[in-house]
Amino acid sequence: MSTTAEAVDADVRDEPLRIGDRTFRSRLIVGTGKYRDNEQMVQAIRASGAEMVTVAVRRVDLDASKQESILHWLDPEEFFVLPNTAGCYTAEEAVRYARLGRASGLTDWVKLEVIGDPKTLLPDTAGLLEATRTLVDEGFTVLPYTNDDLVTALRLQEAGAAAVMPLGSPIGSGLGLLNPVNVRILKERLDVPLIVDAGVGTASDACITMEQGADGILMNTALAEAQRPEVMAGAMRLAVEAGRRAYLAGRMPRREWAVPSSPLEGMLS
Amino acid sequence: MTARRSDPKETSDPMEILVNGEPRMARTGQTVSELLAELSLDARLVVVELNREILRRGELSRVRLEPGDQVELVNFVGGG
Numbered sequence: 001m002s003t004t005a006e007a008v009d010a011d012v013r014d015e016p017l018r019i020g021d022r023t024f025r026s027r028l029i030v031g032t033g034k035y036r037d038n039e040q041m042v043q044a045i046r047a048s049g050a051e052m053v054t055v056a057v058r059r060v061d062l063d064a065s066k067q068e069s070i071l072h073w074l075d076p077e078e079f080f081v082l083p084n085t086a087g088c089y090t091a092e093e094a095v096r097y098a099r100l101g102r103a104s105g106l107t108d109w110v111k112l113e114v115i116g117d118p119k120t121l122l123p124d125t126a127g128l129l130e131a132t133r134t135l136v137d138e139g140f141t142v143l144p145y146t147n148d149d150l151v152t153a154l155r156l157q158e159a160g161a162a163a164v165m166p167l168g169s170p171i172g173s174g175l176g177l178l179n180p181v182n183v184r185i186l187k188e189r190l191d192v193p194l195i196v197d198a199g200v201g202t203a204s205d206a207c208i209t210m211e212q213g214a215d216g217i218l219m220n221t222a223l224a225e226a227q228r229p230e231v232m233a234g235a236m237r238l239a240v241e242a243g244r245r246a247y248l249a250g251r252m253p254r255r256e257w258a259v260p261s262s263p264l265e266g267m268l269s
Numbered sequence: 270m271t272a273r274r275s276d277p278k279e280t281s282d283p284m285e286i287l288v289n290g291e292p293r294m295a296r297t298g299q300t301v302s303e304l305l306a307e308l309s310l311d312a313r314l315v316v317v318e319l320n321r322e323i324l325r326r327g328e329l330s331r332v333r334l335e336p337g338d339q340v341e342l343v344n345f346v347g348g349g
Contacts, residue, residue, distance in 0.1 A: 031347070031348060031349025032347040032348060032349075033346075033347040033348040033349045034347065034349075035347060038347075041347065054348060054349055055345040055346065055347065055348050056345065056346050056347065056348025056349075057316075057343050057344075057345060057346075058343060058344070058345075058346045058348075059289045059290075059341065059342065059343055060289065060308075060310060060315055060342040060343060060344050062288070062289060062291070062308060062342070069311070069314045069344055069345065070344075070345050070346055070347055071314060071344075071345060081345070083345065084348055084349070086348050086349065096321075099323055100316050100318065100323065100343050101316075101345075103316040103323045103325075104316055104345065105326070171349070172349075198349075218349075219349075220348075220349030221349065
């Protein structure tokens, strides 16, 4: 009996990504920042296949109030909008931004960021934990952006985070996944989904990240700063799928020395 | 909202308020809805915080502004 590639594709037996009370077919989550314009942004998001997209909460630009809201471009029927607390440096500030995002009436989910250092944008994990507890108490579904430290991740999970989102490398750096071992450790120990947030620069970074067992990836700059964002977005969609499948397939063991792939028997004398 | 706003009186007296950190002249007792209309903002796409308290959409046409009020008008923008 022969099995077609299509039949194998159809029999990958993956589960959809479940976060909180929602289910996502795509394991790729994308940001909406830094695109040339909204048209390019939407084109890239569609090409990425992402269903969840992040947005930031900012003051209305009163000098340009006639400009279209980003929500004109992100139909809530098509995309699940996830407000972030980017730019917040204290738990109090992040909670304030999260509440403003919820007051939009769109969602009670939040991508929680509490930044601790402006040069690296690394998280303030003490503030992050505090804000997570407050927002979980207030009924938010909290997705905290954190570092790849296991103990912090466990504390966030205990605090009620719906997912834990460690960085692959600093935000906007494009350095890729700097510590794959930590992602594997986190995956092993966490019950909530593990979404690697930040650091991916190109498709191979996404693939390698998913191969470690990450349940999903959140990225922005890798798409927005590509020469052709929509083409990179398609590459990322494929890379996330490829990495996921490789993870599910179970990779071969690593060896120090070669093992021949062809038989040693039957050689000519 | 606070009790002081439950019995507002509207006058044409000018007053200064802060909107997104910038001083702005408004009419004493003007509603938040009126302010949004003046600024050509769609209330469905803006979240209003008045003196650090978030206003529900249904409150916007009832809550009247007072001198020195600090109004923050926020919306969603592109971000990661």
